[in-house]
Amino acid sequence: MTVLVLLEFDAAGIKQPSRSAVAAAAKLGEVHALVAGEGVAAAAAAAAKLPGVAKVLAADAPALAHALAEPLASLLVALAPAYSHLFAAATAVGKNVLPRVAALLDVQPVSDIAGVVDADQFVRPIYAGNALATVRSADAKKVVTVRAASFDPVAVEGGSAPVESVAVAAADGGSRFVGAELTKSERPELTAARVVISGGRGMQAGDNFKLLEPIADKLGAAVGASRAAVDAGFVPNDYQVGQTGKIVAPELYVAVGISGAIQHLAGMKDSKVIVAINKDEEAPIFQVADYGLVADLFTALPELAAELGKG
Amino acid sequence: MKILVPVKRVVDYNVKVRVKADGTGVETAGVKMSMNPFDEIAVEEAVRLKEKGVATEIVAVSLGVAACQETIRTALAMGADRGILVETEVELQPLAVAKLLQALVAKEQPGLVIMGKQAIDDDMNATGQMLAALLGWPQGTFASKLAIDGATATVTREVDGGLETVALALPAVVTADLRLNEPRYASLPNIMKARKKAIETVKPADLGVDPAPRLTLVSVAEPAKRKAGVRVASVAELVAKLRNEAKVI
Numbered sequence: 262m263t264v265l266v267l268l269e270f271d272a273a274g275i276k277q278p279s280r281s282a283v284a285a286a287a288k289l290g291e292v293h294a295l296v297a298g299e300g301v302a303a304a305a306a307a308a309a310k311l312p313g314v315a316k317v318l319a320a321d322a323p324a325l326a327h328a329l330a331e332p333l334a335s336l337l338v339a340l341a342p343a344y345s346h347l348f349a350a351a352t353a354v355g356k357n358v359l360p361r362v363a364a365l366l367d368v369q370p371v372s373d374i375a376g377v378v379d380a381d382q383f384v385r386p387i388y389a390g391n392a393l394a395t396v397r398s399a400d401a402k403k404v405v406t407v408r409a410a411s412f413d414p415v416a417v418e419g420g421s422a423p424v425e426s427v428a429v430a431a432a433d434g435g436s437r438f439v440g441a442e443l444t445k446s447e448r449p450e451l452t453a454a455r456v457v458i459s460g461g462r463g464m465q466a467g468d469n470f471k472l473l474e475p476i477a478d479k480l481g482a483a484v485g486a487s488r489a490a491v492d493a494g495f496v497p498n499d500y501q502v503g504q505t506g507k508i509v510a511p512e513l514y515v516a517v518g519i520s521g522a523i524q525h526l527a528g529m530k531d532s533k534v535i536v537a538i539n540k541d542e543e544a545p546i547f548q549v550a551d552y553g554l555v556a557d558l559f560t561a562l563p564e565l566a567a568e569l570g571k572g
Numbered sequence: 573m574k575i576l577v578p579v580k581r582v583v584d585y586n587v588k589v590r591v592k593a594d595g596t597g598v599e600t601a602g603v604k605m606s607m608n609p610f611d612e613i614a615v616e617e618a619v620r621l622k623e624k625g626v627a628t629e630i631v632a633v634s635l636g637v638a639a640c641q642e643t644i645r646t647a648l649a650m651g652a653d654r655g656i657l658v659e660t661e662v663e664l665q666p667l668a669v670a671k672l673l674q675a676l677v678a679k680e681q682p683g684l685v686i687m688g689k690q691a692i693d694d695d696m697n698a699t700g701q702m703l704a705a706l707l708g709w710p711q712g713t714f715a716s717k718l719a720i721d722g723a724t725a726t727v728t729r730e731v732d733g734g735l736e737t738v739a740l741a742l743p744a745v746v747t748a749d750l751r752l753n754e755p756r757y758a759s760l761p762n763i764m765k766a767r768k769k770a771i772e773t774v775k776p777a778d779l780g781v782d783p784a785p786r787l788t789l790v791s792v793a794e795p796a797k798r799k800a801g802v803r804v805a806s807v808a809e810l811v812a813k814l815r816n817e818a819k820v821i
Contacts, residue, residue, distance in 0.1 A: 329738065330701065330711055353731040356697050357713050360666070364702035369667040369786035372696045382790060387694055388589040392598050395790040435710035435744070439726065439737040452732075456820070480821060488750065498716065498730045498751060505610075505690055505750065507732070513820040523588065530798065534818045536810065551801040551818065554810050564807040569821070 262290035262380060265318075265340060267349040267358070269328070270296060270304040275311060277453040278350035280414035282407040286348045287313040287415070288377045293344070294318070294422075297336055297429075299326035305424045312419035322429040327441075328354045331434020334361040340427065341366055341402065345380070351406035351508075352452075363404035370404040371396060375411035389504040389527035409452055410510035410531060444497045446484075451502065454483035456513045457529070459502055462489035463518020463539065463558055470496055472559070473517065475566040485509065487519045503528035518558045521546030538562075573683035573720075573742075574629045575618045577652060578673055579611040581636060581643040582693040595791045607643045610688025612650070613748040616755040617718060618686050619651035626720045629653050631680055635664055635672055641771060648766035649758035655771035660783055662776070665694075668783035670702035675779035677707060682743065684725065689714050689747040700747035710740040714749040 264286040268279040286292045292313050296304040297320040305319040318340065324332045337347060337358070347362060349355035351373040363370035375393065376384030382397045383405065451457060458473050458480070470484065477484050485507070486500040502509055504527035514532035519525060521537070521544055529535070530549050537550035540557050547553040554561060583589055584606040589598045607615075621627040632647035634640035635658040644655035658672050677685065690697040704711035712718070712727030716735065719726045725740045730749045740746075758766070776783045804810045814821045 327736075330704075330713070334705065353714065353729075357701060357711070360696075360698035360701035361705040361711065363698070364667065364670055364705035367667070369665050370696075370698050370702075371787065372698055385695075386795070387792075388583070388598060389692065389695070390795060391589050392591045393793045393795050395793075396787045397790050399786050399788065435741040436712075437739045439739050441731075441734065441736045443734040450732075492751065497734055498749075499732060499734045504692070504695065513814070513818075524585070530795075534814070534820050535798075535801070536814070547801075547803075549798045549801075551798075552810055552813055553801055553803045554807065555803065556807070561807055565811070568807050568811045 262345045263293060264289050264346040264348055265293050265295055265344040267295050267337065268308055269352060269354055270307065274307040274417060277414050278352050278409035280311060281409035281412040282348050282350040283311055283313055283415045284412045285377055285407045289346060289380055291315045295320065297325045297333055299323050309422040309424050310418050310420050312415050314420050314422045317422050317424040318427045319424055320427045320429050324431060325429065327438035329436050329438060330357045330361050331436050333358045334365060335432055336429060337362045338365045346403045346405060348405050348407055350409050355406045359404050359406050366402055368400040368402055368404050371398055372406050373408045374405055375408045389523050408508055410508045444499050448477060449483045451483045451485050451507050451509055454511055456480040456482035457485050457509050457511045458482045458515040458517065459485035459487065459519060460490055460517050461487035461519030462493065464490055464495055467495035472562040476569060479569040487525045516546050519546055520544045573627050574631065574680060575621065575627045576631050576633060576677060576680060576682040576685045577614050577618050577647065578633045578687045579615065579643050579647050580608040580691045581605050581634060581640045582608045582691055585609055585692055591792050591794045595793060597792050607646050608688050608691045610690055610748050612755040613752050614686040614688050615647045615650050615652060616753045617748060620753065621720065631656060633676060635669055637661060644771055645766050648769045649763045650756060654769055657771055657773045658776060659773050660776050662783045663785050664783055665785045665787055666696050666698040666702055667786060669699050670706055671781045672776060672779055673703050674706040675781055684743060685745045687747055689749050700745050704745035710744045712738055712740050712744060712746040715746050716749050716751045718746055
């Protein structure tokens with residue numbers, strides 16, 4: 262039984278959600294890793310160092326440059342015969358590509374798993390995480406995306422796997438990359454941060470998110486948001502934590518001015534420690550918070566920044 | 573251009589679902605059902621394209637039990653022109669839905685399929701991608717903006733790092749994310765008008781598809797409950813607790 266894991270990477274190396282997918286795959290058997298893109302030598306070298314990876318497949322072609330679903334799915338389908346399982350993190354890329362692969366293989370994918378029971382059975386959250394379903398796949402091959410927050414990522418170093426180049430067949434999938442507008446931030450990525458501080462509708466304006474910054478600086482935190490804050494245009498879409506946004510499980514999650522709709526809780530309730538700051542003492546967020554502070558955030562946030570500064 | 577919009581009947585997003593005591597599923601008896609919110613956004617987008625003169629006809633499709641007719645009626649009241657119900661008692665999983673839709677696409681020949689990116693019941697986020705694969709069409713998932721220009725759809729997608737724009741050669745499948753638009757409420761006259769619009773009913777066998785599920789539900793459990801926390805009286809107390817009790821800062 263060998264699992265092929267599709268890795269995502271950037272200039273800094275293999276992304277943390279992908280390292281969590283490797284950890285999940287390692288529960289089943291031998292793990293091979295696929296890096297696909299244009300100019301993947303550095304990423305392949307980084308993948309080769311991941312503990313638990315037995316072989317790295319490097320697919321280098323201009324058509325793979327932007328992880329478009331159509332060429333990437335064709336590549337995975339071509340590699341699939343050698344594998345019992347195909348894994349990827351349940352990120353924007355994994356969620357885009359793996360179901361396409363599954364359909365081409367006549368397989369029902371298993372999305373966003375939070376647990377591996379055995380080679381055929383997986384645990385996955387349904388209904389915004391209000392229920393955990395254990396499902397058994399009857400397909401000969403399994404196509405699986407992994408909820409990164411549910412698996413501790415493998416380390417960045419420790420392995421030394423061989424790298425093998427794989428051929429990429431040229432094909433026009435009908436899609437073309439036009440451009441990207443990526444949010445620039447010096448902060449850790451939401452899904453990789455040890456601490457996350459998120460603002461909600463209570464922040465009242467995008468400018469007020471600046472109040473979170475000194476606190477995020479002191480805690481080394483990523484900044485997130487509820488859907489309400491994103492819909493209101495306070496912050497970009499990639500800040501969203503929730504059922505259909507990012508799923509996070511940091512050591513510490515600080516929810517500021519967030520009421521706590523089930524769709525938001527779905528994205529953060531597996532955090533180790535949850536703090537809620539809200540002036541509405543009836544807000545549902547307090548039902549999941551380890552520490553609740555009923556206060557006006559416009560007073561509490563500067564105080565919090567000052568108090569952390571004392572440490 | 574004809575647009576096909578698949579719409580799913582799901583437990584309403586405001587309902588707090590309960591796991592059945594015997595662990596065989598979640599309680600759906602007597603629970604309010606609605607159209608999947610992402611599918612409402614898809615219907616709205618199709619209606620706007622028709623209002624702009626880009627689309628000529630909108631066909632709403634739902635798959636499942638007879639009650640899915642209500643979901644189709646909702647789409648018709650929002651502005652879809654006619655409906656197709658693929659009626660079955662079999663539990664439909666994304667692969668089966670994609671195959672049934674593939675057969676309907678072959679029959680209807682739409683230039684575009686718009687659907688929700690994810691159903692809020694099984695949270696699979698798969699059907700649109702799978703339909704695109706089976707049709708050999710390009711896909712624009714998690715769309716927050718859609719522009720049609722001749723034979724090309726330009727789709728702005730919500731991705732992990734921000735936004736990404738792709739150009740797709742039509743026909744294509746587009747899946748709607750939250751911020752694509754804000755769906756309208758159907759007006760009473762439109763709800764009345766929708767009652768007269770046609771809904772055709774077909775069976776999976778008529779489409780030559782075996783809808784049998786590939787995933788078996790072994791069990792359903794409640795997630796671990798969080799212990800009730802404490803209220804702190806001040807910021808200073810909060811920081812002290814985080815430092816000395818929780819030891820996370």
